[in-house]
Amino acid sequence: MDTDIQLLLELQEIDQQISKLKKLKEQIPQEIEALKKQKEELIFRFEKIHTDLKKAEALKREKELDIQSYEDRIQKIQEALERVRTNEEYKALLREKAQIEEMIMEVEDEILSLMEEVEKLKEEEQKLQQIIDKEKEEIDKKISEKEKELENIEQQLKELEEKRKDVASRIKPQLLSRYELVKNKKGTAIAIIDSDTCTGCFLIIPPKVYSSVVKGEGLLTCPHCGRFLYYQPK
Numbered sequence: 001m002d003t004d005i006q007l008l009l010e011l012q013e014i015d016q017q018i019s020k021l022k023k024l025k026e027q028i029p030q031e032i033e034a035l036k037k038q039k040e041e042l043i044f045r046f047e048k049i050h051t052d053l054k055k056a057e058a059l060k061r062e063k064e065l066d067i068q069s070y071e072d073r074i075q076k077i078q079e080a081l082e083r084v085r086t087n088e089e090y091k092a093l094l095r096e097k098a099q100i101e102e103m104i105m106e107v108e109d110e111i112l113s114l115m116e117e118v119e120k121l122k123e124e125e126q127k128l129q130q131i132i133d134k135e136k137e138e139i140d141k142k143i144s145e146k147e148k149e150l151e152n153i154e155q156q157l158k159e160l161e162e163k164r165k166d167v168a169s170r171i172k173p174q175l176l177s178r179y180e181l182v183k184n185k186k187g188t189a190i191a192i193i194d195s196d197t198c199t200g201c202f203l204i205i206p207p208k209v210y211s212s213v214v215k216g217e218g219l220l221t222c223p224h225c226g227r228f229l230y231y232q233p234k
């Protein structure tokens, strides 16, 4: 037959497993959230490059149209130059032409740097495209592993709660309520005596209590912290 202390120790073991699993159970949803965020960031990064690329391409097209209209204007100036009558008019037209040519050069520089940007973004987009699917898959795999782990923990907790009920039912009600009381207050309700010290509160146990515990003369508690005392022969 199990002694009181053996049953209490069994209960404590179950309680420690339960609290460990509960901590894990709390952690996992946060880990899943972090993974989901990682995936979102990946998608966001890709979308940003894609948007930047589209913007740069649109701007480049816009600039090319600008050049087109500048060239049209130069064509018109060219035609006007042939019909010009006064020297003043002639000079004014040439000035305008030179200004437009300068603007064309500026826009051409802009187009050149936009082309470089487009190339760079295309490269980045391609590189990311290659890794993104694989990374997303890996993250999804990790998420489903975590979800499975959570299910496992819930199952284990259910089993432990059942086991706990069974063990608790075999403990004298008075001892059980004392166990719960001390456990709720101190975290653990049973402490091993090491030499003459309670390993729960690390205070010295009176010699009389100590020798009774060592001899196994009934269930005693630490006078300082209230934990059940347990002697483990070395």
Ligand SMILES: [Zn+2]
Pocket (backbone or CB within 6 Å): 191, 198, 199, 200, 201, 202, 203, 222, 223, 224, 225, 226, 227
């Ligand atoms: Zn103690």
